Amino acid sequence: MSDQKSPVNSDAADQTAETLSLQKSLTRRTLLKIGGTIATAAVAAPILAACGDATATTAPASTTAPAAGATTAAGAATTAAGSATTAAGASNASSSSGGGTLLVYWGTGHNYKSYEAVRNQFEKDFPGWKIQWELYQQADMHTKLLANYAAGNVPDLVEEPGGWIPEFGLQDKILPLTSYIQKDGKAMGFPDDWQPFTVNRLTLNGVVYGVQLHLTNILLFYNKDMLSKAGFQNPPTNWDEFLTVAKATTQGSTFGFALNQDSSYAWPWFLQNGAHWYDPDKKILVMDSPEAIEAMQFQADLIYKSKVAPIPVAAVSYEGPQKLFSAKRAAMILTGPWDLKPIKDGSPDINLGIGQALTRKTQSTSAAGTSMFIPKGAKNADMAWEFMKRVTALDVELATTKEANMTMPRITWGQNADVQSNPTIAGFAKGLSYAKDASSELGLTGKLTQIQPLYNKMYQDVIYKNTPASDALKEFVTNGNKILAGQ
Amino acid sequence: MKVVVSQDNTGAVRRVPMGLASRQALIAYIFLFPAFIYFTVFFFVPIVIEFWSSLHSDDTGNAFVWFDNYVKAFEDQRSINSFVLTLVFAISVTILSMVFGLFLALLLNQSFRGRTILRTILLIPYMTSAVIVGLMWRNILDPLVGILNKVLIAVGLPTQDWLSNYKEALWALVGITVWQAMGYNMVLFLAGLQGIPTLYQEAAKIDGANAWGRFRHITIPLLAPTTLFVSIISVISSLQAFAQAFIITNGGPAESTRFYVFHVFNVAFSEGKFAYASALTFLMFLAILVLTFIQLRVNRNGVEY
C-alpha cells in the first residue's frame, strides 16, 4: 500500500480510463489517512499558478491585501504545492482566464453579514471568481470532509471549530501556510497581531497550518437580580465564594448553577486548579493528578452533595444551561459569547452580569474559537489564502463583533476603543489574556480524536452516575495511555 | 414426459415438466438480472472493499493485520456495552411495536366511521421528521421544564428524570421508538389482513367459531408471511437504530443510549478509525445474520391457500 505515495502511481491514476481510476480511488479508500491528496496534488499545481496570475492582474481595494505584483506567480507555483515533483511539470498548463469557483466550507452559525460583505468585495475585486459558500454544522462538516479526503475531492477553505488542524495536519492533509506568511504576514499582522497561543495551537513541528478566525472563552454569566436578592452585589471570584453564592441562590426549583452536559465546559475548573491533559515530556496523560480529581469532584458535588445544580439533560446541544438561565431557574452558568444573543433575545428582562473567571490556584479559563485551513489538494489555494487575509482584517473583526458579539484573536482588536467601551465584550477581551487552549499539547500527538470520547465518558460517568472522580479519572488515564502507547 | 419434482419454500410439492423447469430457471435469471447488477455494484463491491479495509490497521502505514481489529473488538468494553444495550433495545422495541401494530391493525380492519382519518393520524409519528420528533420528546421529557413531569406533579405521581437518568434513558427511547413504529407496523399488518379473504372468516363463523378462535386459527396463520416480515425487519432495523441517539441523547447519559451503529459511526467519523469501524460493523452483521436465520428457520413452512 505504501507505493501509493509516489507521484508515479498518482499520475497513472489520472491518466488511465475511468474504470481504472475508479479502481484506484476504490482501493485508495483503504488507506484512509493518505486519501486523495497525492493524486489531486498533481492537478492542483497548474491551477495554483493560475491563481498567482489572477492576483497579479487586479488591484484589491482592501488594505489588508499586499501589493501582490507579478513576482508572486512563480513563487506560488513552486512552494505552495508542497510537493516539488508535481509543481515542475505543471506551471504552464494553467488557465489564464483568471476565473474560477472558490469552494468554502463554513459553519452555519457564523454566516455573518460582515462576511457577506467580504465575499461581495472579493467577487468584485476578482471578476470571474465566484465563492461557493457552503454552510454545515460542525459534525456534518467533519463527516463530509472525511469523505472528501477519501475520494480526493476537497474544498478550498475550511472553517473548523477547533482541534481539526492537529488532527488533519498530522495526517499531512493540510497545506502549510509558510510561504504565504512569508509573503503577506507582515502586512496582515500575522502572526504578530494574533494572541500568541492562537498561533501556537495551529503550529505543528514549527510549521503553521491555519489562522485563527474567532477567539472565545468561557466566563461566568450571572443573574444580577437573583444574586443581589441573596445579598451579593458582586459575582464570586473564587471557588469558596462560588459555593456560597450558589447555596444562597438555590431554593425550591431554582438552582444556583447549571452544569453543561458537554464535557468541554469542565475545562475552566481543571485549568483553575492547575490540572492539564498531558505531560509532553513523559508522554502520558496526567488527568489523575490530585488537582484534576479535586476539580472534577467539585463539579459533581455541586449536583450530588451541595445540590446547587441539577443533573444536566442528556442532549446533543449546549443550550441546556442557557435555557435554565433564561427561565430564571439557574442563577449562574459558565458559557461564552455565543449565548449572549439567546439570553438577550429570549429573556430581555434578565439583568445579565458577566464575571471574570474564578481563581483557584490560578485564574484561568478555556479558550475556543474557529480557525481556517486550506486542505491539501485544494484547487485554489492562493485564492483561499486571499480570502483568509480579508476575512481576518481588523475592520472585519470589529464589524463582526458589533453584529454578533463574537470575540476575536487580534491583539489590536482587544485594544480597540469600541471593544473596550462595550462592557460585555470588554469582559471577554480581558478574559482572553488568561485563557488557555487546554488540548493543544495533546492535539500534537494526533490521538486527540480517540482520547476525546474517553474523556467524555469520564465526565458523564461522574456527572450522571456519581462515580467518584478519582475512579473515573483513573480509568480514563489508564485507557487513554493505552491509546497513546499505540495499543 | 420427464418430470421434475420440486418443493418450494412454502412446503408445496409440485411436479413440473423438466422443460418447464429449466425454462423457469431461465426466466428467473433474466428477471433477476437487474437486481444482480445493482446489488453487485452498489452493495457487494463496497462491502468487499470495506471488509478488505477492516483487515488493515488504522495507524499510519495501514499495515495488513489480518483479524486484529476483530480480536480487539472483543476486548473493547465500550463496544461490547454498546452491543448489549442495543440488543436489549431491539428486542423490546420489536416485541412491543409488533404487538401494538397488530392490535391497531385488527382494530382498524373493522368498518366504522372515521377509520380513514384515524389511520392517517396514527401514521403521523412515522411521517414526521426525526429531528422534530427528537426535539419534541426532549422538550416533553425535560425533567425541569418539560410537560410530562408537570402533568405528573399535577396528578400527584412522582416525577422521573427520563433522559437525564442513565437507568431510564434507554427505556424512554424504547417508548419513543415504539410510538413511532406502531403506525408503521400497523400498515404492514393491515396490508396482510387485507390479503386474507373475508370469505374464510365468514365460513368460520358459520361453522361456529368465536372471535378468539377465528383469530387463532385463521388470522394468525394466514398472517404468517407478514408477521415474519415484520419481525425480521424490526429486529434488523432496531439493531441498527441510529437517529434517536444521534438527535436526542448523543448516546448519553453516561453512554447508556449509545446504540451500536451510533457508536461505530463515531468511531469512523469522529475518531477517524475507519478500519476498526468496518470490523465492528461486520461483527454486527454476523450477529444479525444469525438472528435472522433463526427467525427464518422457525417460520420455514409458510401457508398457501
Add this chain to the structure above:
Amino acid sequence: MFKESLFPGAKPLTYLILGILALLAIMPFIYMVLLSLQTEAETFAGDPVLIPSDPQFGNYLDIWQKAPFARFFLNSAIVAGVITLSHLFFDPLAGYVFAKFQFRFKNVFFLLILGTLMIPFFVRMIPLYSMMAGFGWLNTYQGLITPFLMSAYGIFLMRQFIQPLPFELIDAARIDGSSEFGIYARIILPQIKPALATLGLFTFVTHWDEFLWPLIVVNTTEMRTMTTGLTLFNQEYYNQWQYMAAGSTVLFIPILLLFLFTQRYFVEGIALTGLK
C-alpha cells in the same frame, strides 16, 4: 375488512383506544406547527412556549427567502420520486422470482440480498462516494438516486406478499399463452396492490428524509435536498427552531398527501373469485 365488529362490543372500545392513541400520535404535528409560529425570542426562552403569543405566520414566507427552499423541495421530490418509481418497478419483479420460481441457488441469492439489509448504510458510504466521484456524478441527481434504485427490504416485502398467491393463477395464465412478463404485469401486480402502496409510501418517506448521503454527495447549495437544506437554519450554538419547524411542516405535507392518495389501495380485501 370486516363489515361488523371484531368481536361483540368491540366498537366503543375501539373508539376509546384509538382515540387515546390518536391523541398521542398527533402530538408531533401539533407541536411542529406551534413551534413554527414562534418568534425567535420564544425559541430561546427557558420554559418551552406552548401557545405562541404572537403567531408568526410570516415564518412560512421567510423560509422561502432565507434559503432556496423551493429548490430544496424540488430536489427532494425528484430524488425520492424517481427512487420510489424504480423500487415499484424492480422490487416486485425480484420478489416475484423468489416467491414463485424454482432454480438453483435461489436460497443463496435470497440470503445474499437479505444480508444487505444488515449492513448499515454508512459503511458503504465512502466507497460509494469514491465511485460517484469516479463516475463524475457528485453533486448530480444521478449521484443522489442510483445507490437506491432497489432494496432488499422491498424485494423481501414483495416476496412475502406474492408467496400466498396460488400457483393456479400463474399456471392458468401460462396455459392461456401469456408471456412471462405479461403474467407478472397483468396477473401478479394487481393482486398485491396494498403491498405496492405500502412499499411506495415507505420508500418515498425513507428517501424524502435521507440525510447522510445528500450531505456528502452534494457540493452546492442549489443541489441540496430538504434535509440538508434545513440544517442551514441551524446556528452553531442555537438552532432557529421556528424555521426548522416551518420547513418540517412543509416537508410533511407531500407525505401526508401521498398517504391519503394511497389510502384507497388499502381499502378492499381481496376476494378470490372464480378459483376453487
